[in-house]
Each structure stands twice: as C-alpha cells, then as structure tokens.
Amino acid sequence: MRSPLLTLTLTVFLISMVGWLLVVGRSLLLPFIIAIIVWYMINALSNVYRRIGYGNFHLPGLVAFPLALLTIFSVSTFVLDIVAVNLTQLAQDAPTYQRRLEELFTQAADLFHLNDPVELRDLFPDSVVPRMVTAGASVVTAIAGSASLVFIYVLFLLLEQSTFDRKFEKLFATPERAKAAFAIRAEINSSLMHYFTIKTAVSVATGVLTSLVLIAIGLPYAALFGFIAFILNYIPTIGSLIGVIFPSLLAIVYYDTLGPFLIIATGLGLIQFSIGNLIEPRLMGANLNLSGLVIMLSLALWGAIWGVVGMVLCVPLTVMIVIVCSKIEAARPVAVLLSENGEIGDLPAATQPGS
Structure with a gap:
C-alpha cells in the first residue's frame, strides 16, 4: 500500500511540474488558449443566433454558424484596429505628456516650498511614459502578430469539433463513467457560459460608458480607454481600479485645471462601483461559489504564470478546478477549500465507491 507521505510527495511534484510547464510553455500555450476562447465564443454565439426566429422559423445552423464566425472576427479586427491607431497616437504624444508631468512635479514642489523637491526621475526611470506606451503598443502588436496562429488553431478546432464527443466517450471504460464525465462537462459549460455571458455584458457596458464619459469631457483616446476598461473588467477587484486610474492620470497632464480630473475620476468611479458592486452581483448570483480570498490568490497565481491573460482567465479556470475536484472523491477537500x-x-453515482 502506498504511504500517505509518498502520495503527498508525488502530488506536490506533479503540481510543481505542471506549473513549470505552464510557465515555460507560455509562448506556445497562450495562442492555443486564446483560440479555445474564440472557438467557444463562436459556438456560443452560433447557439444564440439559432434561437433567433419568428414563430416556428429559426435560423438554421448552416446560416447561424458562419454568421457567428463572421461576427467574431469582424468585431475583433475592428477593435484591434481602433486600439492600434489610438496607441500609435498616444506613443507620439507621450513625450509631451511626460514634460507636462515633470512641470506638475515642479509646481507641487514650489507650492509646498520643498528644499529638495521630488522629481519624476526620482520615482521612475527616464522616459517612463514613452516606455509604458511602447510596452502597451508591443502587446497589441504581439496579439496581432499571433492572430494568424490563433486563426489556424480555431480553424482546426472547428473542423474537428464534430469528433470531440466520440473521442471523449472512448476515454472511459464504462458507459456509466462516460455519462458522469459528460455531466461534469455540462456543469462546467453551464457555469462558464453563465459567467462569460454576464461578465461580457457588464464589461461592454463599462467600456461604452467609460468612452462616453471621456468623449463628453473631451479627453483624447476615449475608445482606447473604453477598450482597456472592457478588458480590465474581467480582472477581479483590481481591474476596475486600474480602469479608473489610467484616464484620470492622463486628465491631470492633459488639462491645466483639476476640474476635468475630478469629474473623470468621480464619473468613472461611480460607473465601476455601480456595475461592479450593485448590478453584476445581482446578475451573477451565487452561481460561481468561489471564496473571495481564493479569487485573489488565483488572480496572483495565474497572473504570475500567464500575465494579463492569466488574470482574465483566473475565475473560469478556478471554477473548472472546483467543479472537477468536487466530482472526484479524493479531491473533494480541495473543492471544499x-x-x-x-x-x-454530491458525488456522481458512477464515481462513488463501489460503483
């Protein structure tokens, strides 16, 4: 009989090895993960289109599926083009904003009569603003550069998805175990669909309202900041805070007075608070069943492994882990924690002892 110490050692070794592979294989795994998300979105949107109809007539799958495919790729191309144009313009204007920021530090030092005034280069390295903008532009460029690889992965996923169920069923020795596995998959799919539907809806609302507020005030790059707010809204807790900070900081260096800064910070803060603390919890309900502390730890873990993409995916990945562990007797303590x-x-009948 295998000793508990040996089992624990092997488990820790396996987890460490998987974590190491996730970090080392990041450049290979991330395009595939993004492709899976796109493939999932295409199928989900196709199902939505198939429900559209009048009376007994509904869009057939042969129409709904290409329409969903065209919608996803058209929207992605349109958004990436807008973001790329805004980032390019921001990169050109970045030196001006940095000089303005240095002037604000000098004015603050004069206001408080500091003998040894704090300068921007004391807090940040030289050319910090242009470097930050350039880094953002490089991220978008990298995403656009990997788009062809993502497209190839999505294409093969779409071509082979008709065989997935047959392959999945062949993985199990008995029909009962296969049925239990399909039930687990259906539960995961239901939870993720609920999460992504609600989260995408509130993220779109956040991005649109952010852009409208910035357009009304007259701050440039409103579309870019709206897109940033949309993406950051998928990141629990800290995402909404960062979504307010970026345009507020630009308002400080763009305007000569603090009025627009206060309006933008207050307006965006109210949007984030209302959607994140009042609307989203009511729509999301208790469907996810995740501890708040676990979400923060998951955010840190997946952020360290896969960066921003890991932060966006931390909640869905944790939900999957909880559901799978809850259906395996030996792993149920992990799901409880x-x-x-x-x-x-309860455990599925096919996975209970003696089944």
Missing part, C-alpha cells in the same frame, strides 16, 4: 460556503454537491 476553494468554494465560498463548502457546499459542493
């Missing part, structure tokens, strides 16, 4: 209230449901 990760859950919000310890209620993780």
Whole structure:
C-alpha cells in the first residue's frame, strides 16, 4: 500500500511540474488558449443566433454558424484596429505628456516650498511614459502578430469539433463513467457560459460608458480607454481600479485645471462601483461559489504564470478546478477549500465507491 507521505510527495511534484510547464510553455500555450476562447465564443454565439426566429422559423445552423464566425472576427479586427491607431497616437504624444508631468512635479514642489523637491526621475526611470506606451503598443502588436496562429488553431478546432464527443466517450471504460464525465462537462459549460455571458455584458457596458464619459469631457483616446476598461473588467477587484486610474492620470497632464480630473475620476468611479458592486452581483448570483480570498490568490497565481491573460482567465479556470475536484472523491477537500460556503454537491453515482 502506498504511504500517505509518498502520495503527498508525488502530488506536490506533479503540481510543481505542471506549473513549470505552464510557465515555460507560455509562448506556445497562450495562442492555443486564446483560440479555445474564440472557438467557444463562436459556438456560443452560433447557439444564440439559432434561437433567433419568428414563430416556428429559426435560423438554421448552416446560416447561424458562419454568421457567428463572421461576427467574431469582424468585431475583433475592428477593435484591434481602433486600439492600434489610438496607441500609435498616444506613443507620439507621450513625450509631451511626460514634460507636462515633470512641470506638475515642479509646481507641487514650489507650492509646498520643498528644499529638495521630488522629481519624476526620482520615482521612475527616464522616459517612463514613452516606455509604458511602447510596452502597451508591443502587446497589441504581439496579439496581432499571433492572430494568424490563433486563426489556424480555431480553424482546426472547428473542423474537428464534430469528433470531440466520440473521442471523449472512448476515454472511459464504462458507459456509466462516460455519462458522469459528460455531466461534469455540462456543469462546467453551464457555469462558464453563465459567467462569460454576464461578465461580457457588464464589461461592454463599462467600456461604452467609460468612452462616453471621456468623449463628453473631451479627453483624447476615449475608445482606447473604453477598450482597456472592457478588458480590465474581467480582472477581479483590481481591474476596475486600474480602469479608473489610467484616464484620470492622463486628465491631470492633459488639462491645466483639476476640474476635468475630478469629474473623470468621480464619473468613472461611480460607473465601476455601480456595475461592479450593485448590478453584476445581482446578475451573477451565487452561481460561481468561489471564496473571495481564493479569487485573489488565483488572480496572483495565474497572473504570475500567464500575465494579463492569466488574470482574465483566473475565475473560469478556478471554477473548472472546483467543479472537477468536487466530482472526484479524493479531491473533494480541495473543492471544499476553494468554494465560498463548502457546499459542493454530491458525488456522481458512477464515481462513488463501489460503483
């Protein structure tokens, strides 16, 4: 009989090895992960289109599926073009904003009569603003550069998706175990669909309202900041805060008075607070069943492994881990610890002892 110490050692070694592979294989895995997300979105949107109809007539799959495919890629291309144009313009204007920021530091030193005034280069390295903008532009360029690889992955996923169920069923020795596995997959799919539907809707609302506020005030790059707010809204807790900070900091260096800064910070703060703390929790409900502490730890872990993409995916990945662990007897303690209230449901009949 295998000793508990040996089992624990092997488990720790396996987890460490998987973590190491995730970090080392980041450049290979991230395009595939993005492709899976796009593939999932295409199928979900296709199902939505198939429900559209009048009376007994509904869009057939042969129409709904290409329409969903065209919608996803058209919207992605349009958004990336807008972001790229805004980032290019921001990169050109960055030296001006940095000089303005240095002037503000000098004015603050004179206002408080500092003998040894704090300068921008004391807090940040030289050319910090242009470097930050250039880094943002390089991220968008990298995403656009990997678009062809993502497209190839998505194409093969779409071509082979008709065989996925047959392959999945062949993985299990008995029909009962296969049925239990399909039930687990359906539960994961239901939870993720609920999460992504609500999160995408509130993220779009956040991005649109952010852009409208900035357009009304007259701050440039409103579309870019709206897109940033849309993406950051997927990142729990800190995403909404960062979405307010970026345009507010630009308002400080763009305007000569603090009025627009206060209006932007207050307006965006109210948008983020209302959507994130009042609207989204009501729509999301208790469907995810994740501890708040676990979400923050997951955010740090996946952010360290896969950067911003990992932060965006931290909640869905943790939900999947909780659901899978809750259906495996030996791993149920992990699911209990990760859950919000310890209620993780019963084991499927096919996975119970003696089945």
